[in-house]
Amino acid sequence: MSEFLNYTINGALIGLLYALIAMGFIVIYRASKVFNFAQGELVVFGGFVVWWMITSIGLPYWIGIPLAFVAAALFGFAIERIFFSRLVGESVFAMVMVTIGLLILLRGLILVLFGPQVRPFPIIFPLQPVIIGDILIPRSLFIGGMITIVVGLGLSWFFNRTRPGLRMTAVAEDHQVAVSMGISVKRSVAFAWILGSVLSTLGAIIFLSGKSVSFLASEIGLAALPVALLAGFESIAGVLLAGIIVGIIQGLVMAYVDPVIGGSVGNVFPFIIMLVILFIRPTGMFGWKMVERV
Amino acid sequence: MDPAGVFATSFARDQSLIRTRKQLICLILFMVLLAVLPLLVGPRLVAVATSALITVVVTVGLQICTGYGGQINLGQAAFMGSGAYATAVLASKFGFPFWAAIPLGGCAAAAFGFIFGLSAVRIKGFYLVLTTIAAQSLFHFLVLNLPQSWLGGSNGLSLEPAQLFGYVIDTDRSIYYLCLVFAVVMVAGAFGIARSRHGRDFVAVRDDDVASGMMGIDVVRTKAMAFLVGSFYAGIGGGLWAYYVRFVAVDQFTLFHSIWFVAMVIVGGIGSITGALIGVVVILSIRESFISLGPTFVQVVPWLGGDVVFATLNIFLGGVIAAFLIFEPRGLMHRWSIIKRSYRLWPFSY
Numbered sequence: 115m116s117e118f119l120n121y122t123i124n125g126a127l128i129g130l131l132y133a134l135i136a137m138g139f140i141v142i143y144r145a146s147k148v149f150n151f152a153q154g155e156l157v158v159f160g161g162f163v164v165w166w167m168i169t170s171i172g173l174p175y176w177i178g179i180p181l182a183f184v185a186a187a188l189f190g191f192a193i194e195r196i197f198f199s200r201l202v203g204e205s206v207f208a209m210v211m212v213t214i215g216l217l218i219l220l221r222g223l224i225l226v227l228f229g230p231q232v233r234p235f236p237i238i239f240p241l242q243p244v245i246i247g248d249i250l251i252p253r254s255l256f257i258g259g260m261i262t263i264v265v266g267l268g269l270s271w272f273f274n275r276t277r278p279g280l281r282m283t284a285v286a287e288d289h290q291v292a293v294s295m296g297i298s299v300k301r302s303v304a305f306a307w308i309l310g311s312v313l314s315t316l317g318a319i320i321f322l323s324g325k326s327v328s329f330l331a332s333e334i335g336l337a338a339l340p341v342a343l344l345a346g347f348e349s350i351a352g353v354l355l356a357g358i359i360v361g362i363i364q365g366l367v368m369a370y371v372d373p374v375i376g377g378s379v380g381n382v383f384p385f386i387i388m389l390v391i392l393f394i395r396p397t398g399m400f401g402w403k404m405v406e407r408v
Numbered sequence: 409m410d411p412a413g414v415f416a417t418s419f420a421r422d423q424s425l426i427r428t429r430k431q432l433i434c435l436i437l438f439m440v441l442l443a444v445l446p447l448l449v450g451p452r453l454v455a456v457a458t459s460a461l462i463t464v465v466v467t468v469g470l471q472i473c474t475g476y477g478g479q480i481n482l483g484q485a486a487f488m489g490s491g492a493y494a495t496a497v498l499a500s501k502f503g504f505p506f507w508a509a510i511p512l513g514g515c516a517a518a519a520f521g522f523i524f525g526l527s528a529v530r531i532k533g534f535y536l537v538l539t540t541i542a543a544q545s546l547f548h549f550l551v552l553n554l555p556q557s558w559l560g561g562s563n564g565l566s567l568e569p570a571q572l573f574g575y576v577i578d579t580d581r582s583i584y585y586l587c588l589v590f591a592v593v594m595v596a597g598a599f600g601i602a603r604s605r606h607g608r609d610f611v612a613v614r615d616d617d618v619a620s621g622m623m624g625i626d627v628v629r630t631k632a633m634a635f636l637v638g639s640f641y642a643g644i645g646g647g648l649w650a651y652y653v654r655f656v657a658v659d660q661f662t663l664f665h666s667i668w669f670v671a672m673v674i675v676g677g678i679g680s681i682t683g684a685l686i687g688v689v690v691i692l693s694i695r696e697s698f699i700s701l702g703p704t705f706v707q708v709v710p711w712l713g714g715d716v717v718f719a720t721l722n723i724f725l726g727g728v729i730a731a732f733l734i735f736e737p738r739g740l741m742h743r744w745s746i747i748k749r750s751y752r753l754w755p756f757s758y
Contacts, residue, residue: 201733206534210480211670212729212730212733215727215730216726218664218667218725218729219730222720225716225718225722226720226723230719339538382545385542388542389539392531393527396530396535
């Protein structure tokens with residue numbers, strides 16, 4: 115029983131980590147109507163910036179991490195200026211393909227800037243696990259889960275209750291309508307990318323703390339896709355619930371089904387969930403019901 | 409538009425692909441050039457040309473699916489892979505000759521693509537992109553996790569060289585000719601599809617699916633058909649690839665390869681078969697020069713390290729996709745037609 119609880123709780127916390135990464139997708143979508151496939155690369159970039167600030171230059175944590183967030187924000191802004199400010203009102207195909215081009219481009223850029231070596235990531239959260247009764251939880255995931263919930267609820271409040279947030283919501287609904295209502299699409303898109311980039315860096319800190327960082331860590335971006343899809347691309351609070359659901363299912367499948375079948379069903383299972391959602395209910399659990407059907 | 413003095417007096421004439429005597433001569437010269445190419449250049453370039461011919465088949469399929477049908481497809485490499493695996497299994501386990509195994513591989517890929525085409529019937533835009541990406545990871549998962557005796561798992565599959573009337577096709581040149589024959593047939597077929605009723609259906613559905621539904625086009629069938637045709641082409645390309653490399657492994661067909669195919673379509677020009685050909689040639693020649701110049705470059709500036717080739721290749725690919733979508737979304741083919749038009753109209757502006 116305690117074993118089962120262990121798998122469930124750890125699964126839920128990993129799910130919350132996925133939710134934090136997925137929040138990057140959703141924030142960018144929610145404020146610009148761009149679906150960013152390069153999210154995993156943003157995470158790796160954030161991770162490398164943190165590594166560079168703290169391990170390579172040797173700044174203390176309380177300077178290095180805020181500076182890394184500032185760098186990430188600038189980076190997000192630069193991406194918006196270079197690519198997406200020129201694409202306002204373009205077709206879905208153009209938007210999607212530009213983010214995929216960005217994925218490849220950033221991967222090359224990371225390789226050129228930071229090299230292909232695997233770098234040790236600074237230990238930001240202490241390594242000893244949190245122990246509650248019989249249950250062992252990695253501390254980074256535990257603290258990360260708390261941060262994710264707070265950030266998720268905060269962002270949800272921002273997008274649903276405040277004026278600037280609602281303005282961005284209008285942009286996500288329709289660029290043309292938003293412009294005709296006097297909302298600056300470009301400013302909204304810029305803000306989206308800054309926020310998305312900062313969130314990715316936060317995700318990188320929680321995901322990589324005490325591990326190592328290389329450009330292969332971007333896999334987490336694809337792993338977070340099913341979570342974003344299950345929540346529906348517009349719901350920020352929903353992504354927390356979706357993350358917990360996917361995380362628990364994946365954790366239990368890995369623990370109980372993988373040994374029976376052999377192989378890595380657990381790793382592919384989120385994608386199977388994703389396909390099922392796409393076929394049955396593309397809007398996810400909490401998305402706006404405006405997926406065009408034929 | 410046609411040069412001055414060329415007028416179509418019948419519908420067949422108006423739809424014809426070769427419109428002037430000069431075009432016919434150019435086409436014949438080009439075919440002759442393709443036919444004698446392996447006799448003129450070294451083995452390295454013959455290998456590049458062979459892989460270009462295979463890529464042409466796959467990319468033309470993607471052009472039909474994405475450029476004409478409007479169905480965004482990031483799973484073309486997975487469809488190519490399913491064709492390659494089907495061909496390899498049929499040839500090595502059941503002893504099919506290549507002229508049966510390759511088309512059957514195409515059919516297998518078409519079936520695999522059709523399943524995902526069915527999802528295009530329900531969803532579009534980036535949800536469709538997600539589905540085709542899922543096709544990509546599902547393909548990997550299936551190959552790696554099915555019993556090893558079926559698809560070889562992570563070891564891959566190897567197969568015997570193709571044989572025709574006792575003649576073994578295993579030299580660089582003979583494989584080049586094999587691929588050339590298939591590529592010419594497939595490209596000619598693509599031109600045919602593009603101007604047939606189905607081609608017009610594709611374009612109509614791409615431009616506006618609601619309006620084309622109102623005009624009596626079966627939108628569902630057209631979308632599924634676009635995927636079917638596109639993945640059939642991918643499967644034929646995969647079969648040729650299987651006979652060319654004589655070894656099929658899952659890491660030859662990744663999402664990264666799919667993105668290269670899409671980049672070729674974007675650079676060449678969306679919605680033009682010739683554009684796909686141009687895209688393949690341009691992108692492949694740049695990629696090959698990167699790869700062949702890379703070692704020299706690394707020797708000149710050693711501090712960048714050996715991975716710089718791979719890294720710059722990534723930057724180039726990503727940059728090209730983004731730059732073309734931002735500055736010239738209609739691709740090189742559009743540029744070319746502007747040049748041709750202004751040349752034909754000169755010295756008048758209309």
